[in-house]
Amino acid sequence: DAGVIQSPRHEVTEMGQEVTLRCKPISGHDYLFWYRQTMMRGLELLIYFNNNVPIDDSGMPEDRFSAKMPNASFSTLKIQPSEPRDSAVYFCASSFRPGLSNGYTFGSGTRLTVV
Amino acid sequence: AQRVTQPEKLLSVFKGAPVELKCNYSYSGSPELFWYVQYSRQRLQLLLRHISRESIKGFTADLNKGETSFHLKKPFAQEEDSAMYYCALRGTQGGSEKLVFGKGTKLTVNP
Numbered sequence: 001d002a003g004v005i006q007s008p009r010h011e012v013t014e015m016g017q018e019v020t021l022r023c024k025p026i027s028g029h030d031y032l033f034w035y036r037q038t039m040m041r042g043l044e045l046l047i048y049f050n051n052n053v054p055i056d057d058s059g060m061p062e063d064r065f066s067a068k069m070p071n072a073s074f075s076t077l078k079i080q081p082s083e084p085r086d087s088a089v090y091f092c093a094s095s096f097r098p099g100l101s102n103g104y105t106f107g108s109g110t111r112l113t114v115v
Numbered sequence: 116a117q118r119v120t121q122p123e124k125l126l127s128v129f130k131g132a133p134v135e136l137k138c139n140y141s142y143s144g145s146p147e148l149f150w151y152v153q154y155s156r157q158r159l160q161l162l163l164r165h166i167s168r169e170s171i172k173g174f175t176a177d178l179n180k181g182e183t184s185f186h187l188k189k190p191f192a193q194e195e196d197s198a199m200y201y202c203a204l205r206g207t208q209g210g211s212e213k214l215v216f217g218k219g220t221k222l223t224v225n226p
Contacts, residue, residue: 031212042218043159043201054169056213062129091159094117104204104214 004107006092008019018080021110023071025094033104034067034077037089049075082114117142119204121217123145123217128192136220138176138186138202146204148185148213150176153199163187174195192224 004025013019025032047055052069060067064081064083069075079086091114093104117143118135128134140146149167164173165178166187185202200219 033213035216041214045213045215048213050212091160103151103164104160106159108158 004092004094004105006090006107006110008110009108010113011110012115013082015083015114016081017114018078019082019086019114021073021090021092022093023077023107025092026077026105027073029094029105030072030097031095031097031104032069032075033093033095034075035091035093037091037109043091046077049089064111074093078110082097082112087113117146117204117215119202119205119215121200121219122222123201123220124218125221125223126183127223127225130193130194134189134192134196134222134224136200136202136222138185138187138217140183140185140202140203140204142183142206144208148177148178149203149205150174150185150187151201151203151216152218153201155198157203162180192222194224194226197222197224 004026009023010066011019023062034046036044044059046059047067049069054073060068065079067077078092089109091106093110095104120139122137145219150158150162152162153159163176174187174189176185178185199219200223201219205214
């Protein structure tokens with residue numbers, strides 16, 4: 001298995017533009033998590049899904065952020081419009097119910113820079 | 116509420132010295148605790164789980180419920196241990212599956 005796959009690895013965009021980050025979880029994993037990593041705030045959970053259904057989106061900063069999981073093998077995190085303060089590394093992670101006690105498997109992250 | 120505190124943002128030791136990265140947590144039930152490591156510009160990797168009581172790369176961590184701590188220790192640090200270390204907690208009550216992370220400690224092992 002190739003692990004959790006995120007794209008793009010790096011994204012530079014101008015303020016006001018729409019940004020879409022993509023994630024492919026490990027096959028068979030029914031939990032998917034989106035985290036944001038910044039120097040100031042560390043790792044923050046934005047939203048997580050179970051069986052493609054959003055369970056907890058309390059970490060989504062504001063309405064500019066939205067996430068979808070149309071099927072078990074794909075999820076997107078969209079920021080529209082983007083702002084410089086959204087610059088961060090966004091990680092996707094996946095797991096499965098019996099393995100939750102084993103922690104999650106993380107992707108390599110998308111480094112987003114909004115100028 | 117679940118909370119994880121890592122009091123040291125930076126920790127610097129010399130090669131061969133003992134190292135301890137501190138982690139304290141706040142949770143009303145019985146938590147599951149983890150240590151993750153992130154080498155420079157790489158993905159987070161699971162290092163330890165408290166339920167397995169294992170030693171990985173010479174690191175150990177013991178859950179102390181009385182002190183609500185889960186400190187990470189290694190008797191002899193190596194240069195390749197230089198990385199960001201994150202302590203994380205998963206609550207076992209209320210059906211929550213999310214991991215809450217501390218803000219991390221950057222460990223530098225000097226030659």
